[in-house]
Amino acid sequence: MARYELAGVGMRYSGTPVLSGVSLAVDGGGLTAIAGPNGAGKSTLLGIMANLRGGYSGVCAYDGLNLERWQRRPFARHVAFVPQSLHLEFPFSAEQVVLMGRTPHATGMFETGDDYAHAEAAMRLTDTLQFRHRDFRSLSGGERQRVVLASALAQSAETLLLDEPTTYLDLEHQVSIYRLLRERARAGSLIVTVTHDLNLAARYADRVLILSEGRLVADGAPADALSPERVAEVFRVPARALQTPEGRPWIVYGD
Amino acid sequence: MATEASRRSFHVAIAVCGAFLAVSFAISILAGASSLDFGRALAGESPHYEVLVHFRLPRVLLAMLGGGCLALAGALFQALLRDALATPYTTGVSSGAALGAVIMISLGWSEIAGLPAIWIGAFAGAGAVLALVTAIATEGRRVSSFTLLLAGVALNSICGSLILFLHSFANLSQSFSIARWLMGGIEPVRYGTLAVIASMAGAVCAVVIAQGREWNAVAAGEEWAAARGVNVRRLTVIGFLAGSFLTGLITAFTGPVGFIGLIVPHALRLRLDPDHRLLLPCSFLGGAAFLALCDGFARVIVAPAELPVGVVTALLGGPFFIWLLRSRRKVFWL
Numbered sequence: 001m002a003r004y005e006l007a008g009v010g011m012r013y014s015g016t017p018v019l020s021g022v023s024l025a026v027d028g029g030g031l032t033a034i035a036g037p038n039g040a041g042k043s044t045l046l047g048i049m050a051n052l053r054g055g056y057s058g059v060c061a062y063d064g065l066n067l068e069r070w071q072r073r074p075f076a077r078h079v080a081f082v083p084q085s086l087h088l089e090f091p092f093s094a095e096q097v098v099l100m101g102r103t104p105h106a107t108g109m110f111e112t113g114d115d116y117a118h119a120e121a122a123m124r125l126t127d128t129l130q131f132r133h134r135d136f137r138s139l140s141g142g143e144r145q146r147v148v149l150a151s152a153l154a155q156s157a158e159t160l161l162l163d164e165p166t167t168y169l170d171l172e173h174q175v176s177i178y179r180l181l182r183e184r185a186r187a188g189s190l191i192v193t194v195t196h197d198l199n200l201a202a203r204y205a206d207r208v209l210i211l212s213e214g215r216l217v218a219d220g221a222p223a224d225a226l227s228p229e230r231v232a233e234v235f236r237v238p239a240r241a242l243q244t245p246e247g248r249p250w251i252v253y254g255d
Numbered sequence: 256m257a258t259e260a261s262r263r264s265f266h267v268a269i270a271v272c273g274a275f276l277a278v279s280f281a282i283s284i285l286a287g288a289s290s291l292d293f294g295r296a297l298a299g300e301s302p303h304y305e306v307l308v309h310f311r312l313p314r315v316l317l318a319m320l321g322g323g324c325l326a327l328a329g330a331l332f333q334a335l336l337r338d339a340l341a342t343p344y345t346t347g348v349s350s351g352a353a354l355g356a357v358i359m360i361s362l363g364w365s366e367i368a369g370l371p372a373i374w375i376g377a378f379a380g381a382g383a384v385l386a387l388v389t390a391i392a393t394e395g396r397r398v399s400s401f402t403l404l405l406a407g408v409a410l411n412s413i414c415g416s417l418i419l420f421l422h423s424f425a426n427l428s429q430s431f432s433i434a435r436w437l438m439g440g441i442e443p444v445r446y447g448t449l450a451v452i453a454s455m456a457g458a459v460c461a462v463v464i465a466q467g468r469e470w471n472a473v474a475a476g477e478e479w480a481a482a483r484g485v486n487v488r489r490l491t492v493i494g495f496l497a498g499s500f501l502t503g504l505i506t507a508f509t510g511p512v513g514f515i516g517l518i519v520p521h522a523l524r525l526r527l528d529p530d531h532r533l534l535l536p537c538s539f540l541g542g543a544a545f546l547a548l549c550d551g552f553a554r555v556i557v558a559p560a561e562l563p564v565g566v567v568t569a570l571l572g573g574p575f576f577i578w579l580l581r582s583r584r585k586v587f588w589l
Contacts, residue, residue, distance in 0.1 A: 052478050074483030089337045090474055090529040100472050104484030109468060109532055110262045155483070210488065 001064055002027040003159065003190050004049060008058035009213075019044050019056070019214045028158065031185040032192045033201035035226075036211035037235055042194045043084075043163055044219050045211065049192065050081040050161050063161075076104035080152040084164040086144065087134050094147045095132040098123055101154035115154075122153035125180055127173065141168035149177065160184065162193040166200065178204040198251050202226055203244075210234055223249045261532070268533045272540035275558065276319070279544035283315045286551030287314045287558075313443040318550040318564070319506045319543035320449070321441065322515050324456050328498040329516025330523075330534050331463060334474040335494045336404050338525075343502040343516040346388055346495070349379045350414035352506040353437060355380020361421045373436065374507045380501025384410050389495070398491050414540070439565025441508040441550050448508075456504060459497045460539060467532030474531065512565050514565020514572020515542050521575075575587035 002025035003031055009043035011019040019041040028033055034042050047053040051067045060067050062079065078100070088097075097231055101122070102115040111119075123129040126146040131139060136147060145168050150159060160181070166174045174197075181206050185191045194202050201222060210218035214232045218225040231239040231251055242250040278558045284307075285293075291311065296303035315466065328343040336345070359376035388410060392402040422433050444452075463470075469490055472480035481487050505512075519542040523534055546564070549571070553562040 050482060052481055070482060072486050073484035076482060081482040083482075086475065086479060088331075088475055089339055090524060092471070092475065092529050096530060097475070100475060100479070100483055103468060103472050103480075106468055109465065110265070234522070 002065060005061045005064075006058070007060075008051070009045070009048060009056055009060055010058055011041070011048065011056040014241070017214055019048075019211075020132045022058070022208065022211075022216050024216065024219060026190060026192060028188050028190040028204040029185060030190070031182050031204060032207045034192065034194045034206035034209045034211060035196070035198060035221060036202055039104045040211040041214040042211055046081075046163055046192065046194055050079060051075055051237070052081065062244065073104050076155065076157070078157050079159040079161065080155040080157040082149050082160070082165050084167065085141075085162045086148050088138075091137065092249045093137050094128060094132050094139065094143075095119065095123070097147050097152045098128075098154050098175075099130075099137050104155065118156055119150075122150040123147075125149040125153060142170060142173060145169060146173065146177075158188070159190040160192075162191070164194050164196065166195070166197065174200065198226055198253075202247040202249050202251065226251055228237050257544075261530070263343070264528065265533055268527055268537050269540070272537045272544075276544040279338050280319070283310060283318065283547040283551035286555050287311055296409045303423055310443045313446060313449060313546055314441055314550065316354065316449055317444055317452075318547040319507065320439045320452055321509045321512065321521075322546025322549075323539040323570070324345070324460070324501040324505045324506045325512065325537040326519035326545070327460055327535055328501045329542075330531070331470075331494050332516070332518035332539040333496040334470050334531060335491060335498070336400055336469045336475060337476065338404075339403070339521060340517070341505055342514075343498060343510065344501060344513070346403060346411035347414065348388075348407075348499045348502045349506045350418075351380040351382075351384025352377040352503055353380070354414040354417055355383075356436050356507075356510070357418050357421050358432050360436065361425055361430050363429070364502075377507035378503060381412075381499070381506060385499045385503065388499075398488060398495070398571045400491055400495075403495060431550060435563065437569075438563035439512040441509055441546075441565045444508065452508065453565035454505060459500055460535075462563045463494065463497050464532070466537045467530070467535055469537060470494070470531035471529075476527070501511065510565065512546065512568055514568045514575070515539075515546055518572050518575050519545055534570045585587065 004026040009022040228239045228241045239253040296307040332341040355376035359372040364372040391406040551569040
């Protein structure tokens, strides 16, 4: 049995279907990218998998147990979620935001040495250690995004769900984050990331899911899922597929 | 060693705020309209002893309890609603208390079951508004903190207009009592009453402070907290009930005393730490010190007359609130 089992998952927001009939199984050891146009249901699907959205139809199970039956705390030790962004009203430091990732492991009111070690390792991986003491709100968009990712990494969960984790990142950090995700996946983690960057998905993902109008229209290896015909049809842009020297697909879109 | 960093800063912060509280206790015990001779009071000489033990000391203790509870409730509502401008009064509980008190004054009742009717009325009013706001914000098993906020604002103005309505029919002495109660003030209470307030407030505060780590996650966002294993629904209900209980309890005895729940947590968050494990207990200590000092100030500034303490906190709090609005705007328009 796969770690994630989804069968006929659907969701409506005040009557309008945003997701319908999504069935899939995802297992550890791979990096899965979810792509699709705006409003295709990507974030909704990820939110359901992260057990943050209720009121959906169908079944979503993790480790053989339906998500409604999971308790929040143990679930958070298995699955970490990285939102698109985080807006804080209060002056928490970057390190405090990262340490929040240790909440599901808390044994008392205060952090242990183990908690600090995990937080520091996560900040090293995301290149955020240098501004650990700065007010989170004073950081740039990309820096904040890396801190949010570090907080999820500090959760030391075997599954990582990410909602557009590289939107605000410069090229160096886009590549280093995708490298990190691929490395984790190779080591056995289950990683699912929503992305708009088809070429990053094609380059680093082992599997690509394409959503269109709430339906899963493609599920397979990047080269198959991201065929130029499908990209043109789903995203409604002219598209061509080139090949990188290593034989990976490179999608050219637009005029 | 980094291991104990948060525990150590917790102890340092508590010690500093505790010292501040001790100093303000000493100052506010000394401050007063009547010329109180401490040497004679401690020697048990009448009337100095009676003034100290039956008037000054219980008043200072009530001010400390009240200030502490209001500041802690303010910090709690700010985390719950993720709004630095939330106060213990945002959810309408104190307007309910005020309405209850005004009803009792208008009815001319002075005692119910041996207790002052105003206390009973205020506490009942706070409870009624709490129940109403909770009912409005509950949809099935969900409690929406945003609806809590809006329902609180709506009930605030409903209670406000009912108070005006009752006030317009009041006779002169009732009218004076109403105006005086609505200004907020600290009156000496019996030690038995103090002990009851202290034990109830202490238990509620301890429950809230023990969940400081979860409050941090909730203050960052409901979804953020849920993804970190926090039972947000449960914590929201606990926080709302605890904050409202503390506010209602204190308001019943002191009337509405504004701005403490706003100033103290905000200043501590900026100067000390936004970590709720520090912020909540330090808000209690800081609020206790602040209200005791304001009450001491209210006793001496126009001696032998006294200002209502609500006037002093609002005069200090109003300008602070404006500064807060200005600096908040700067963040958005920078």
